Amino acid sequence: MIVPEADNKEQQFDAIEQMHGGYWRHDFIDHAYLYNLYFPPERFFKQLTSQIHELVLNYPVAQNVLAGLVGTLIAQPAEQIVVGNGAAELIKIVSGHLAKKLIIPVPSFNEYANAAPTENIVEFVIEAPSFQLDVDKFAAEAIRNKADVAVVVSPNNPTSLLVPKVNLLKLLKKLAGHDCMLIVDESFIDFAQDRDRETLEDEIANYPNLAIFKSMSKAYGICGLRIGYMLTANTLFADQVRNGLHIWNLNGFAEMFLVHAPEYQQEFLASCDLVRADRDQFYQNLCSISGFTVYRPDANYIFCRLPDHAPSGPEVARRLFVGHNIYIKHCQGKTMRESDRYIRIASRTQNENRAVAAALKKIVAVEKLS
Structure with a gap:
């Protein structure tokens, strides 16, 4: 949906709050x-435009070729890969059609629960202030509810906290004897400090109850292209998901x-280094704001609790937009206690990040004085 220009910033904020993308059309x-x-x-865009006639006029390749292209990129067998129109397409198939009972820690990425019938969802609350997943309790709850699919997003959204690999392996072992697939969503793993040590990709062959989901939009900066994939050694589960896709x-x-991505691997790794820096x-800029609780991030966004004297998350988001032309996500509506006290801020360039921190400091300081 293209939102017409609002009469003022307040109206524009209200309109943007209802959108799901298309932000680039607005200033x-x-x-x-x-x-x-x-x-x-930039050379990718030149490659794309040089073949735009062929790309528009011809049918694309089908699933087996796409799986081979992703397999080349991530050095995994094509038969263990299912490629989706974004991870959202794969989530819809699993949550909406395959899972009979799905358990997910909350707060987390909402789409896994949103895509499923309400009666099929079990929410496992991650408690403040740590927001760390207790895998023993999570496994016990999954088993008690006879869940056939468990989901863990790591690093999590909105908390930006990684679940250590050793804990996820422990969870896999606990669920293995209970017919429960564990989906680990690693969409933000490339921004973690120890990405190669923390990813479960090299464990796929050892755990038939493991599936890794990955949205390539985030790490590769290609939101508009809509590419995601699932990696699993469970051939039955892979076939079930694959059967839910249409041919193109x-x-x-x-x-x-996907054809050209392997050419850019060094540039990709360098880009992730820049994002982390x-x-x-x-993170340091936000930690300097008096009263802020800032969670040390593992992804490319930062989760904060506002001080008690500050306005609510929705009000802070509104003031940033109206007064500073900056849009962030507040967490009101997430399944968590005091959700209106939390905000999530995507990291951009250092200059833009400094501007956000400075604006937040002013908003909090003004409220404290008043």
């Missing part, structure tokens, strides 16, 4: 959506990205 600084600003390189579920532009400096 504000987007600290809400979570993507890599430093990728893909990705378009030629997404195919072209900006994020770490942003």
Whole structure:
């Protein structure tokens, strides 16, 4: 939906709050959506435009070729990969059609629960102030509810906290004898400090009850191309998900990205280094705001609790937009206690991050004085 220009910033904020994308059409600084600003390189766009006639006029390739392209990129067998029109397409199949009882820690990425019938969802509350997942309690709750699918997003959204690999392996072992698939969503793992040590990709062959979901939009900065994939050694589960796709579920532009992505691996790794550096400096900037509780991030966004004297999360988001033309996500509506006291801020460039921190400091200081 294209939102017409509002008469004033207050009305524009209300309109943007109802949108799901399309932000680039509006003149504000987007600290809400979570993507890599430093990728893909400019030469990819030149490759894309040089073949735009062929891409528009011809059918794209089908699932088996797409799986091979992703397999080349991540060094995994194609038969263990299912490629979706974004991870959202795969989530819809699993949550909406395959899972009979799905358990997920909350707060987390809402789509896993939103895509499922309400009666099929079990929410496991991660308690403040740590927001750390207790895998023993989570496994016990999954088993008690006879869940056939459990989901863990790591790093989590909105908390930006990683669940250590050792804990996830423990969880896999606990669920293994109870016919429960564990989906680990690693969409933000490339921004973690120890990505290679924390990813479960090299454990796929050892755990038939494991599936890794990955939205490529975030790490690769290609939100508009809509590419996601599932990686699993469970051939039955892979076939069930694959059967839910239509024959041409990705378009030629997404195919072209996958064809050329291996050429850009060094640039991709360098871009993730830049994202981490900006994020770490942003974390320090936010920690300087009196009264803020700032969670040390593992992804490219930062989760904060506002001080008690500050306005609510929705009000802070509104003031940032109206007064500073900056848009962030507040957490009101997330399944968590005091959700209106929390905000999530995407890291952008260091200059933009400094501007957010300075604006937040002013908003909090003014409220404290009043």
